[in-house]
Amino acid sequence: MRRTVRPLTGTALAVAAAGLLAAPAYGAGTGDLEVYPSSVVPGGLVTVTTAACRDDGTAAGDASAVGAGSFALAPGGERDVTGRFEVPPGAQPGTYEIVATCSGGGGPVTGDLVVTLTAPREQVYPRGSVKTGVGGALGPDPVQTAAGVTALAVAAAGGTWLLHRRARGDGI
Known part of the structure; x- marks a missing residue:
């Protein structure tokens, strides 16, 4: 068993070392252009960012x-x-390539921009109470809650008073 473990361990270490050598160094340029928002209507403002030109x-x-x-x-x-x-404002719907070229040379970096006729919908988060029929402890209106x-x-006080009278034999 010991003979099997050593070759497998050596192979695993060799694969890990090769992966480290092939991986880019920390902070290396991604080579792409980030386009935000990636989908926009004609007349919209677009921001582009890249890390590929950080040295330039x-x-x-x-x-x-x-x-x-x-x-x-x-x-x-x-x-x-x-x-x-x-x-x-007159841009036609479609996908367009946006290009940036670093001032120090090197290849261009690209990103895609999608032009649509309808504005992209933003995430809508629920708010308020849900009408499930089960009820809840607190409603959206504090006056109704207090009432x-x-x-x-x-009702609790009246029920207690009636039960107390009945227990004493006073009747209802």
Whole structure:
């Protein structure tokens, strides 16, 4: 058994070492262009960000595919360059490639922008009470809640008084 364990351990270590050598170093450029929002209506403002040009500090952006022309990217965050452009009001629906070229050379980085005629819907979170028929301890209206608590207290007091009279033999 000992002979089997050593070759398997050696193989596992060799695979792990090869994976570490092939993995990019921490902070290496991703080589892509982040487009936010990725889906926009004509006339909307778009922000693009990339980490590929962090050593150069600036980049030239090209959104002529969608009709917006060129724009500049400048340092905008930790190790990123950021730029903005407006999608022309007459832009047609479709997917467009946005390109940024670092000022220090190197290949261009690209990202996709989707132009739609309807605005993307934002996440809607539920609020308020749910009408399930089961009821709840607190309603949305504090006046109704206070009235309900008062009615329950009066009913409890009246019921207790009636039971006490019956137990004493006074009758109802």
